[in-house]
Amino acid sequence: MRYSPLLTDLYELTMLAGYLEEGMAEKPAVFDLYFRTNPFEGGYAVFAGLETALDHLAGLRFSPEELAYLNNLGLFRPRFIEFLREFRFRGRVTAPPEGTVVFAHEPLLTVEGTLAEAQFVETLLLNTINFQTLIATKAARICHAAAGSDVVEFGLRRAQGPDGGLSASRAACVGGCRGTSNLLAGMLYGMPVRGTQAHSWIQAFPDELSAFRAYAVSFPDSTILLVDTYDTLKSGLPNALTVAAELRSRGRELRGIRIDSGDLAYLSRESRRMLDEAGFSAVRIVASNDLDEQVIESVRGEGGRVDIYGVGTKLVTCAGTGGGALGGVYKLVEIDGQPKMKLTSDIAKASLPGKKRVMRAVEPDGGFIQDLVCLESDTVPAGGTVYDPTNPLRHTIVPPGARLTELRSVVMEGGQRLEEREPLKIMAERCRKELDLLPAGCLRFVNPHRYKVSISDPLNSLRSTLIKQLESKGE
Amino acid sequence: MRYSPLLTDLYELTMLAGYLEEGMAEKPAVFDLYFRTNPFEGGYAVFAGLETALDHLAGLRFSPEELAYLNNLGLFRPRFIEFLREFRFRGRVTAPPEGTVVFAHEPLLTVEGTLAEAQFVETLLLNTINFQTLIATKAARICHAAAGSDVVEFGLRRAQGPDGGLSASRAACVGGCRGTSNLLAGMLYGMPVRGTQAHSWIQAFPDELSAFRAYAVSFPDSTILLVDTYDTLKSGLPNALTVAAELRSRGRELRGIRIDSGDLAYLSRESRRMLDEAGFSAVRIVASNDLDEQVIESVRGEGGRVDIYGVGTKLVTCAGTGGGALGGVYKLVEIDGQPKMKLTSDIAKASLPGKKRVMRAVEPDGGFIQDLVCLESDTVPAGGTVYDPTNPLRHTIVPPGARLTELRSVVMEGGQRLEEREPLKIMAERCRKELDLLPAGCLRFVNPHRYKVSISDPLNSLRSTLIKQLESKGE
Numbered sequence: 001m002r003y004s005p006l007l008t009d010l011y012e013l014t015m016l017a018g019y020l021e022e023g024m025a026e027k028p029a030v031f032d033l034y035f036r037t038n039p040f041e042g043g044y045a046v047f048a049g050l051e052t053a054l055d056h057l058a059g060l061r062f063s064p065e066e067l068a069y070l071n072n073l074g075l076f077r078p079r080f081i082e083f084l085r086e087f088r089f090r091g092r093v094t095a096p097p098e099g100t101v102v103f104a105h106e107p108l109l110t111v112e113g114t115l116a117e118a119q120f121v122e123t124l125l126l127n128t129i130n131f132q133t134l135i136a137t138k139a140a141r142i143c144h145a146a147a148g149s150d151v152v153e154f155g156l157r158r159a160q161g162p163d164g165g166l167s168a169s170r171a172a173c174v175g176g177c178r179g180t181s182n183l184l185a186g187m188l189y190g191m192p193v194r195g196t197q198a199h200s201w202i203q204a205f206p207d208e209l210s211a212f213r214a215y216a217v218s219f220p221d222s223t224i225l226l227v228d229t230y231d232t233l234k235s236g237l238p239n240a241l242t243v244a245a246e247l248r249s250r251g252r253e254l255r256g257i258r259i260d261s262g263d264l265a266y267l268s269r270e271s272r273r274m275l276d277e278a279g280f281s282a283v284r285i286v287a288s289n290d291l292d293e294q295v296i297e298s299v300r301g302e303g304g305r306v307d308i309y310g311v312g313t314k315l316v317t318c319a320g321t322g323g324g325a326l327g328g329v330y331k332l333v334e335i336d337g338q339p340k341m342k343l344t345s346d347i348a349k350a351s352l353p354g355k356k357r358v359m360r361a362v363e364p365d366g367g368f369i370q371d372l373v374c375l376e377s378d379t380v381p382a383g384g385t386v387y388d389p390t391n392p393l394r395h396t397i398v399p400p401g402a403r404l405t406e407l408r409s410v411v412m413e414g415g416q417r418l419e420e421r422e423p424l425k426i427m428a429e430r431c432r433k434e435l436d437l438l439p440a441g442c443l444r445f446v447n448p449h450r451y452k453v454s455i456s457d458p459l460n461s462l463r464s465t466l467i468k469q470l471e472s473k474g475e
Numbered sequence: 476m477r478y479s480p481l482l483t484d485l486y487e488l489t490m491l492a493g494y495l496e497e498g499m500a501e502k503p504a505v506f507d508l509y510f511r512t513n514p515f516e517g518g519y520a521v522f523a524g525l526e527t528a529l530d531h532l533a534g535l536r537f538s539p540e541e542l543a544y545l546n547n548l549g550l551f552r553p554r555f556i557e558f559l560r561e562f563r564f565r566g567r568v569t570a571p572p573e574g575t576v577v578f579a580h581e582p583l584l585t586v587e588g589t590l591a592e593a594q595f596v597e598t599l600l601l602n603t604i605n606f607q608t609l610i611a612t613k614a615a616r617i618c619h620a621a622a623g624s625d626v627v628e629f630g631l632r633r634a635q636g637p638d639g640g641l642s643a644s645r646a647a648c649v650g651g652c653r654g655t656s657n658l659l660a661g662m663l664y665g666m667p668v669r670g671t672q673a674h675s676w677i678q679a680f681p682d683e684l685s686a687f688r689a690y691a692v693s694f695p696d697s698t699i700l701l702v703d704t705y706d707t708l709k710s711g712l713p714n715a716l717t718v719a720a721e722l723r724s725r726g727r728e729l730r731g732i733r734i735d736s737g738d739l740a741y742l743s744r745e746s747r748r749m750l751d752e753a754g755f756s757a758v759r760i761v762a763s764n765d766l767d768e769q770v771i772e773s774v775r776g777e778g779g780r781v782d783i784y785g786v787g788t789k790l791v792t793c794a795g796t797g798g799g800a801l802g803g804v805y806k807l808v809e810i811d812g813q814p815k816m817k818l819t820s821d822i823a824k825a826s827l828p829g830k831k832r833v834m835r836a837v838e839p840d841g842g843f844i845q846d847l848v849c850l851e852s853d854t855v856p857a858g859g860t861v862y863d864p865t866n867p868l869r870h871t872i873v874p875p876g877a878r879l880t881e882l883r884s885v886v887m888e889g890g891q892r893l894e895e896r897e898p899l900k901i902m903a904e905r906c907r908k909e910l911d912l913l914p915a916g917c918l919r920f921v922n923p924h925r926y927k928v929s930i931s932d933p934l935n936s937l938r939s940t941l942i943k944q945l946e947s948k949g950e
Contacts, residue, residue, distance in 0.1 A: 006658040007637050009629070010670030013658070018672070018693040024679065031675075069662040075697065119675060126632035127640060154484070157601035158800040160792065162482050163638030165602060183481040183488070187544040195485030197493070200506075200594060200807040203815050204499065218493040222550065230818060230945070261819070317635065317792075319799020324792040325633040332675040340678050343705060470705070 003056040005087075006066050008123040013070070016116050017080045025083075025116040030334035030355050032107040033125055036348065039137050041322040043448030044438065046140045046431050047100045047108055048174040049132030052167065054417050056124055057089045089117050093412035096358075099136075099174050099427030100407065101434040103453045105389045106358045106373050108133075108328075110408070115335065122330045131164075132171035134326040138293075138318045139175025140431060142311055144443055145293040147300060150308045152179040152194045154288060155316030168316035173424045175431060177311075189424055194310075196222075196258070202229040208236065212243045216254070220247060224256035224286060232259055232267050233274075241278050256284040256308070264289070265302035272305035286310055292320065293445060339462060343470045348390040352459060353466050361402040368437050369402055374456035380404060386454035392464070396454060478531040480562075481541050483598040488545070491591050492555045500558075500591040505809035505830050507582040508600055511823065514612050516797040518923030519913065521615045521906050522575045522583055523649040524607030527642065529892050531599055532564045564592050568887035571833075574611075574649050574902030575882065576909040578928045580864045581833045581848050583608075583803075585883070590810065597805045606639075607646035609801040613768075613793045614650025615906060617786055619918055620768035622775060625783045627654040627669045629763060630791030643791035648899045650906060652786075664899055669785075671697075671733070677704040683711065687718045691729070695722060699731035699761060707734055707742050708749070716753050731759040731783070739764070740777035747780035761785055767795065768920060814937060818945045823865040827934060828941050836877040843912050844877055849931035855879060861929035867939070871929060 019025040038045055062070075062084050071081050091113025102108055109125060111118045143151050153172040159165030169185030179192040186193035197215055205211035208230055216223045225243065227236025236257070244254035257275075259267050264287045275283045287299065288310035296309055318324055331351040332340050339353035355376045361369040372380050373389070380386065382402050388394035398404075411418055441449030455463075494500040513520055537545075537559050546556050566588025577583060584600060586593045618626050628647040634640035644660030654667040661668035672690055680686035683705055691698045700718065702711025711732070719729035732750075734742050739762045750758050762774065763785035771784055793799055806826040807815050814828035830851045836844040847855050848864070855861065857877050863869035873879075886893055916924030930938075 003637070004659050006662055007631070007641065008658055009631055009656040010658055010661075010668045011656065011672055012670075014670060014694060015672050015676050018676070018690055019679070021693045022689050027679075029679075066662065070658075073661075073668065075694070115679060122673075122675075123632050127634060127637055130633050131635050131639065156482070156484055157598050158605050158802065159602060159639075160606050160635035160800075161638035161640075161642040162478070162602055164606070164635035166482065167636040181484040181486065183483055183485055183545075184479050186485075186548075187481055187541065193485045193548065195487075195489060197486055197490050198597075199817055200597075200805075201490050201493070203807050203817060204494070204502075204504075204590060204810055214497050215493055218496045219489060219550070313800045313802075317799040319794060324794025324799060325635075325788045327633065327788075330675075332678050335679055342674055342678060 003059060003124070004066065005060050005062055006069070008120070012120050012123055014075065016120055017076055019115055019119070020080055020083055025114060027115045027336050029113065029115040029118045029332060031111045031118050031122070031330055032333050032352070032356070033109040033111070033129060033328055033330045034105060034107050035326055035328040036104055037327065038104050039134055039322055039326050040141065042137065042141065043442035043444065043451060044101050044103060044137070045133055045326070046136035046175050047096050047102045047133055048098050048136035048171045049128040050095050050098050050411065051421060052132065052170070053125055053128040054093065054412055056128065057093070057121060057412065058415060058417060060089045062087060088415055089113070089121060090415040091117050092410055094408050095411050096408045097422065097427065097430060099430035101431065101438065103371060103451055105453045106371055107356055110355070126328055126330055130326040130328040132167055133328070134318050134323070135168045135171035135316065136175035136431070138315055138323070139172040139177050140435060141293045141445065142296060142315060143176035144435070145296040145300070146309050149306055150178045151176065152181070152308060152310050153177045153315055154181045154310045155312040156182045158313040159316045165316060170424065172315060174427045176428055191424065196224040197226055199226065199229050202226060209239045209242060212239050213246070216243050216247055220250070220252045223247070223254055224258055225254070226260060227257045228259050228261045232262060233270055237271055237274050241274065241280070244278070244280050244283060254280065254283050256286050258286040258288060258310070260288045264306065265299045265304035268299070268304045268306045284308060288312070290314060297445070339466065341463065341466050343467060350463070350467070352389060352455065353462055354459065356459065358407040359404045360407050361398055361404055364401060364403070366437055368439065368451070369399060370452035370454060371407065372398065372404070372454050372456060373459060375459050375462065378456045378458050380456050384457065386456055387460040389453065389455045392460055396452065478534060478599070479541065480535050480537055481544070483595070487595050487598055489550065491595055492551055494590055494594070495555055495558055500589060502590045502811050504588065504590040504593045504807060506586045506593050506597070506805055507808050507827070507831070508584040508586070508604060508803055508805045509580060509582050510801055510803040511579055512802065513579050514609055514797055514801050515616065517612065517616065518917035518919065518926060519576050519578060519612070520608055520801070521611035521650050522571055522577045522608055523573050523611035523646040524603040525570050525573050525886065526896060527607065527645070528600055528603040529568065529887055531603065532568070532596060532887065533890060533892060535564045535596070537562060563890060564588070564596060565890040566592050567885055569883050570886050571883045572897065572902065572905065574905035576906065576913065578846060578926055580928050581846055582831055585830070601803055601805055605801040605803040607642055608803070609793050609798070610643045610646035610791065611650035611906070613790055613798070614647040614652050615910060616768045616920065617771060617784070617790060618651035619910070620771040620775070621784050624781055625653045626651065627656070627783060627785050628652045628787070628790055629656045629785045630787040631657045633788040634791045640791060645899065647790060649902045651903055666899065671699040672701055674701065674704050677701060684714045684717060687714050688721070691718050691722055695725070695727045698722070698729055699733055700729070701735060702732045703734050703736045707737060708745055712746055712749050716749065716755070719753070719755050719758060729755065729758050731761050733761040733763060733785070735763045739781065740774045740779035743774070743779045743781045759783060763787070765789065772920070814941065816938065816941050818942060822867070825938070825942070827864065827930065828937055829934065831934065833882040834879045835882050836873055836879055839876060839878070841912055843914065843926070844874060845927035845929060846882065847873065847879070847929050847931060848934060850934050850937065853931045853933050855931050859932065861931055862935040864928065864930045867935055871927065
């Protein structure tokens with residue numbers, strides 16, 4: 001799919017035109033993309049959207065039609081339109097791989113290039129990384145609540161636009177979902193697709209049993225029956241058992257039943273009992289209906305027997321506490337080799353100046369201890385003092401036995417991708433492993449343990465110096 | 476833009492294959508699209524997304540690549556793949572025009588066609604209408620709070636995917652926004668585009684004044700200066716006044732200033748005073764930073780002097796109370812000429828059977844009284860008794876003096892659009908006019924007046940009869 005470079009904010013172009021006028025367009029610049037609060041008031045986020053973003057960066061060019069539109073706006077000089085005709089992204093991108101567990105205040109993407117190209121890609125990068133990281137995080141939370149049962153994404157019909165559905169399916173897979181109902185996501189991303197029938201199928205037949213039978217005839221090896229159109233336990237289950245027996249007499253097996261309303265804990269327990277007593281213990285129980293991590297947790301807490309959770313709206317829109325959007329930002333941190341920062345009255349919102357690295361301090365057994373943001377030239381000594389980025393009066397020590405690993409690597413150089421495309425499965429596997437290595441309590445939904453992200457002593461000093469300089473300028 | 480027919484749920488295709496096997500694919504069927512609760516716990520919704528949906532319906536066809544993907548899933552028989560090769564939407568669509576004010580429980584779209592085609596388009600229609608109607612409603616609420624000040628949409632960077640941004644820009648315009656930062660929306664939908672510079676522009680220069688001057692040189696006729704990078708009143712305003720005077724000495728005028736943080740009521744009042752005292756009373760004040768209808772209402776309530784509100788994340792994602800997604804559903808209401816309904820334990824969730832019309836009862840002065848859903852063959856007499864669809868024990872009377880107007884018309888016949896494409900401006904105008912005709916209190920944000928939607932006596936009777944039939948079948 002071609003990405004239109006016009007899918008951006010007008011001000012990216014007015015700034016570009018201005019930099020060109022001022023002779024600043026080619027100055028070397030560095031921008032960081034990061035967020036200031038973990039989504040959902042949770043203990044972590046799952047990084048996603050990188051491949052999508054890199055595809056867009058590599059393919060960035062203006063079509064003649066797009067240039068004509070910009071020209072007709074009457075805002076820009078002809079020289080600028082000519083500049084855009086040859087405009088490409090030829091910069092460097094540093095990032096962790098998708099599926100990495102990340103935290104507030106650490107740079108996720110760092111973009112280096114000319115001021116023109118690095119500034120222009122802001123909106124595109126924010127749109128892609130903000131949304132996919134939000135969804136991957138939500139999916140990871142839901143999969144954690146499901147505690148080993150499969151989670152499948154069914155959200156397209158209430159997603160925010162067609163692509164709100166497509167990107168969401170992709171990111172949900174990074175976060176741990178095992179399949180999607182979205183066929184285009186299946187085709188484009190190689191994801192397993194899932195789905196059987198709606199209530200309208202059941203209603204289109206004279207009665208429920210005929211509807212079940214007809215489906216089993218068409219799809220004898222993949223039948224999952226929707227049992228709640230009339231009455232789950234009095235009508236749906238008995239009819240499903242009839243069809244299960246008929247399939248078995250023809251040498252096939254019913255795959256599952258789906259419950260889409262009512263008390264899912266009670267109905268799934270009763271359904272499990274009825275299926276087992278009738279000799280159909282391999283028939284799986286699918287539950288759906290406005291599920292999220294809290295609902296799933298309570299279904300499990302009450303002894304629900306659900307094998308597969310189908311999640312929709314609440315996953316793909318992330319509505320609810322701390323959801324809806326990830327507040328990622330994209331800040332200039334260096335220009336012409338000079339570190340830059342944005343001063344604000346709230347130190348927690350001040351940016352971290354300069355070109356930086358992100359390190360993860362790891363226990364000998366692999367468990368994560370804390371993350372460290374340092375300047376490119378820094379070495380953080382084990383045993384050294386490091387600082388809370390939101391409150392420099394708070395500091396801690398990197399444990400002497402910790403191993404420091406680099407969280408990110410250069411993934412694009414000169415506008416060219418450096419790495420092979422990774423299957424989503426590998427990303428999902430990475431996510432699952434890293435979540436297991438977090439300190440206990442980080443995965444909790446309410447008041448999670450706050451994983452430490454610290455800044456190095458030299459970075460802390462640089463920031464203090466810049467703050468003093470800016471304040472003394474009276475600005 | 477081509478819409479892929481794979482952007483749908485797998486079950487739409489498994490059902491289609493099943494209907495084909497059963498010889499039911501060509502049966503005439505009628506589906507209604509409606510929602511059960513007004514979004515945001517508000518008093519109304521603004522219908523949007525129809526043109527997008529009709530474009531998708533008219534262009535619906537499977538490419539060879541898509542057919543090959545489906546074939547490789549191993550789920551479908553070759554006969555079905557051949558059926559899909561020629562599959563088109565050739566049905567009829569009835570709908571109100573976009574920008575119409577609509578309510579819970581009334582059919583918005585009605586789709587008539589073969590069971591195959593009418594079922595298949597479910598996911599596509601829900602995705603498009605749910606999201607755009609949600610956004611148009613949010614935009615109308617925000618514009619109502621702005622009470623005459625302009626509202627501009629800036630949400631792309633935190634929208635739910637690239638198209639989450641694009642559809643949102645379009646629908647925001649239907650709901651009353653006067654412009655967008657999104658260039659692609661500008662090109663595709665002819666919307667006015669807006670935007671000037673980010674904090675990074677200011678930071679890229681040695682000081683704020685140089686940054687302001689440089690922008691004014693590049694865009695002497697459209698400069699809006701971002702004044703809050705360092706200190707709005709102590710640095711931003713004085714520097715903006717300097718540049719305003721310099722522009723004037725060259726025969727130009729500063730267009731505006733933008734405040735993106737802090738106490739917007741206080742800062743806009745003080746800015747207005749400083750601008751006026753310096754003789755720049757035509758300079759407009761733009762405010763942004765996480766705005767929604769509540770924040771705008773409070774800024775106005777405290778005497779804020781804002782001319783243009785820039786709204787972003789909270790508009791395009793609709794996060795917050797009753798937001799995130801519109802819960803529109805798509806239900807089979809007739810097959811083979813027989814009315815159908817879905818029975819549920821909750822009468823408020825039961826569907827309305829049969830092919831229906833939606834009428835609006837209007838005062839002689841044009842004010843809206845209530846909406847009426849009736850069967851196609853019904854005539855609702857003025858003075859007649861009508862029923863609450865969620866509680867048939869509650870009934871009311873259509874005032875004898877009321878004029879009844881039809882809310883919807885046939886907009887697609889045989890898969891062909893019947894009407895000219897409307898400019899978004901006309902839809903926005905319709906929305907504004909209709910909101911003015913609502914009973915007092917419908918526009919309130921908290922505990923709004925509940926506008927009545929009633930069902931006719933024959934429709935109420937039909938539903939009761941069907942409920943009894945379904946219950947006596949023991950289903």
